[in-house]
Amino acid sequence: MTREATAVTREVLWRRVMDELGFEHARVRRDQEGTELSGLILVAEQGSPLRVEYSVVCDAAWRTRRVMVTQTWRGVRRSLTLEHDGGGHWRRDGMEAQELEGCTDVDLGLSPSTNALPINRLRLDEGCTAEIQAAWVRFPSLDVTPARQGYARVGPARYRYESLSSGFNAMLDVDADGLPVEYAGVWRQVAEGPAAPESPAEAFTNALVSPEPSSELGDAAATFGWLVGGWAGAIHDPAADGTVRQSEGEWWFHWVLEGRALQDVFIVPSRRTRGSAQPQPGTGNRYGTTVRTFDAAAGLWRIVWVNPVTGALNRLAGRREGDTIILLGEVQGQPIRWSFHDIRPDSFTWRGEEQDSAGHWKLQAQFDLRRIA
Template sequence: MNQTLMWRRILDEASFEQATVRQDADGTEIAGTALLAEAGAPLRIDYRLTCDAAWITRRVEATQSFQGRARTLALDHDGQGQWRRGGTPAPELEGCLDVDLGISPATNALPINRLRLAVGETQKIRAAWVLFPELQVKAAGQSYERLDDKCYSYRGLDSDFQAEVTVDAAGFPTDYGTIWRRIATGPATRVQQATAEALLSSAASPVLGEAAHAFDWVIGGWRAEVTDFAEGRAVASDIGEWWFSWALDGRAIQDVWIAPARGRRRDIRIADRYSTTLRFYDAEAGLWRIIWINPVNGAVNRLAGTRQGDRILLEGEEYGRPARWSFNDIRPDSFTWRGEIQQPDGRWRLDAEFRLRRVMG
């Protein structure tokens, strides 16, 4: 099954979920977005989960945007009932083999396909139940009874909740009681979106540990006041944009740096930058290394450094001379990014300065 599915929440006619399902011999990946009205406020959840060939959940990533705040969740499962949340053991989930995203009818397909019940058979399970917008995770007792070829009775064993779930031939819900209804089915998403889903991650990999905190604050979108300098004097200024996301299974951070910003690029008065940076942690050296590529002019910079208080200093070379770029005055919603070139006399000369304000994240 390689399809995109869409559901409408008929309970209140106020919410939707769209998910793309991809399968191969190694297992199943479900990547989806839920747009919900939560107490009159917009709630967006982007998630990706993977299951092995036996439909046992192995990894879950989710990013929630609610009330002007972005929060992330990462769960890893060893396939035997032991879970980790953000790299930390989660013994309260011991014995769970499935994840149940509380806003998603799609995740009912996981136990349905894993259990493969015969008609008339019932089985009890424990699932890692994720509650939104609280972003809490609890072990929940559940039961599934197969009523006929395409219909199951679902019960929450820790509550009075019960619903009949009708599924398609692949075990994905078409109707979930009086709550969700499938309204569209189509081919899997186009290659550009599939590539983005493979590249980007919603959270840092647990293998980074505490090192992730050096840069986790920067994830999101930023508006930049850009100033370029020559011989220590400001020569041009404009507005830019900067977007950061975890990438490569959460082991790196990828950004896109655009100056002038899109929509302002007809009159380019500053150095033209439509570029990307990959940041990754070198555990052996204890440094974050970055590679910046600007295909507009062919520039490639390699820098490395660490965070010290409210500053991150990255050092390397630019134009064949020692260079340093730094994050300064780091605050939750602002920072200043400065680029400096070392002169023959050893002094550092300011080459560019960007004042950033958060617009998303």
């Protein structure tokens, strides 16, 4: 039996009855390894739509281990990653977060779902109380601060929650998963049911894509990290007769493989111009990918580019040199050089060159790109 087949999944919908200005759609996935709470929160915040997507991964004892949050508000997308060793030590966005030392759970300030974390971890007997320290995430600032909280089990499915810093307290009626059914007139569970399993595409993406570079890369991550996102622009392909073919292309980058590599997808012509009739294989037609990994021993970034359209397979290596990134390799014994120039926050130029028998570099392609995401 597969791991997916043994998982129990359900989804829950809450309405923010306090002001009728928000909803949360959450998914609970439990198996022998632990539980993941993930969801989408949509609320009105200071007159603007606030969208929050989150994932909280817990081990089998309901200890919070990893938290990923992406927020969009007033035209700005921001993200937050928290990692917990299960013993009170935290990292925020890959850096040690000493201010959270001793926190045991995460509390997403907008979400009723994370109350289930201490409820399930503590498993209080009826009539018992406990005090915890939670890593409290506030929205839309995405500040994370320690928060002293108290939980008391006052009935079979009822808990009293208290913020020991502010004095706020509320009664929580919960379901079998410890998720609030009624959160003292603030949130109310309005729907629940079984959840469909991840699609193969979702499962693959979740296994591949990483929210940030691995801490193992250290300062080396900055060499290519600025590329994360999307780029589009003019692609120039010189021909032997001196003419230049120009196309529109798109280039997408993200961290993958637990953040130890950076991968891209490069598409020329761009998808919106490829149309239903696919371009014929040949120079200028690209729908390929590059994987970049860092060789710490050599101090080099090594890359592999694959273009199934033409069958191209190139390997290069290099590093940043001042304001330029230079990568060197060979194709059929001929030296090649790929380089990034004029690097700015929202634009750059990429050049692909080949060295002739006289040692001169000849331009094979040039991409002038601007940021689109």
